Amino acid sequence: MIPQRHIVHIDLDSFFVSVERRLNPDLIGKPVIIGGSKDRGVVASCSYEARQYGIHSAMPSKQAYKLCPHAIFLHGSHGRYSDASREVTQIIHDSVPLYQKTSVDEFYIDLTGMDRFYDPYQLATDLRQRVIRETGLPISFGMASCKTVAKMATNQAKPNGQMRIEHGREKEFMAPLNISKIPMLGEKTCEKLYQYGIEKIADLQRASPIFLQSVFGKAGKYIWDKANGIDDSEIIPYSERKSMSTEHTFHQDTADRQVLETLLVSMTEELAFKLRSESKLASCLAIKIRYANFDTHTLQEKIALTSAEHILIPGIKNLLKRAWNQHRPVRLIGVKLSQLCTGSYQINLFEDNEEQIKLYKAMDTINFKYGNKTVCRAAGMEIAQRNFNPFHSE
Known part of the structure; x- marks a missing residue:
């Protein structure tokens, strides 16, 4: 019998901003933009207060300034962010048997099989609290049967929250969400689906895989699988940088x-x-x-x-x-x-x-x-x- 998978996705909320706020608490509650200046560069990260003005990552700094002139612009520090990332990585390394680090502020953890001894959700909860306690950084996680649904759960749990999607309820959780919430589903793909009246993931779940393959080729089956919470991709063990x-x-x-x-x-x-x-x-x-x-x-x-x-x-x-x-x-x-x-x-x-x-x-x-x-x-x-x-x- 194949054991039920317990996959956790962890994401440090507004990571660059949170690191800066750890050093300067006066930034808490204010719209903060990391990356360049108001005249030059692009937004690398921004606080939730800045996002309320429509600001997002990769936006030109000039445009961000027009949307929120009173925002605080910081150049940021690659060294500080790397150090903070290593702090979190070490805590995860010491706490779980198998994890994958996909970016400076994002991780997947595989707790499959741990349910024979512990409650996986409680393990993830304790880990999140330890990160918050020892680093002072806000962090969110989602737990589900696969990487795709776990990541979507994290995004729904933000900011600074956690969510568990029970086995068998993946489709129910995803159904009311917009198709743009599916990880790795690009803007152009979404626009094409909108043209066919497919806006919610529920619409995509009801769509015929054959129809999707006729529109997107081999990617059509991949899109249908994602919408139905089918994702067998494994956790790739973290290895040291080169x-x-x-x-x-x-x-x-x-x-x-x-x-x-x-x-x-x-x-x-x-x-x-x-x-x-x-x-x-x-x-x-x-x-x-x-x-x-x-x-x-x-x-x-x-x-x-x-x-x-x-x-x-x-x-x-x-x-x-x-x-x-x-x-x-x-x-x-x-x-x-x-x-x-x-x-x-x-x-x-x-x-x-x-x-x-x-x-x-x-x-x-x-x-x-x-x-x-x-x-x-x-x-x-x-x-x-x-x-x-x-x-x-x-």
Whole structure:
């Protein structure tokens, strides 16, 4: 007999905004927009207060400003969000046997078989409360027999709520919802279904699979299955990332080499610290340059495994020299370290000395205790003093 599946979908509510509010409680209850400024960029995330004005992710910041001029715009911090995501990931890792991390703020958990010993819904409830208690971040979850219905339950439970869809009641739960609520059902597909008078999921459940296949081809059966709560997709176990990156979009395009180089030094220093804090080493580094006309170029090179910025920074400077057209203003610049593996700092017998190694250990100890960039190179300090945020992720 095949056991009933117990799939949990977990989503951190307005994650970027919630992390910022954890640092600055004055933002609570106010319309907050993460990503760019009121003049430039796109909305990466926004608070529920901002959504009431019609603002949503991927909307141009200029448009968001017109809809809500009194909104608070923040550039955000990729580093802070990554750290918060790791906090939540560690709690989930310690609490459940099998989970899949699908994004920085979203997880699937498989509790199938746990009902022989525990109530799966109570397990999920306890996990949610632990995340809230230990991180201070609002979080919602949905539980159902498959990933599709669990995700839809989460969306209905938001903000900061939870919902369980009993086995056999999937179709009943989905029926009154608009077809746009089905995950992965794109806008164009919905528009085509609307043309046939199919607006509610109940309409889609009653539709003939043969008709849907005549309109959408093989995808027609997939759409019908989703509408009827049929989804056999498995939980793919979470695996460690193989790269880390950071990028910065300028308020105004720049062709100032000193600005570009200083920013790259600070970004590389940040990533090197993250490597060491996660006991990682990188064997490939890359630079990304986006010009004013959105023409984007990347250049990378292989290096010996390392987590030391005194090795990484010269490499990044060299890539900048090779990749940058000095006659064209730059809109965005980024750094990526990839082909990561687990390991500690590799001593270079020809370049390192005892003082160099002691310096890294001392810097990391201070930064771990008092916060990143408490101690850093002058370039990194210069960035901080200019209130740049080089760790915004678009």
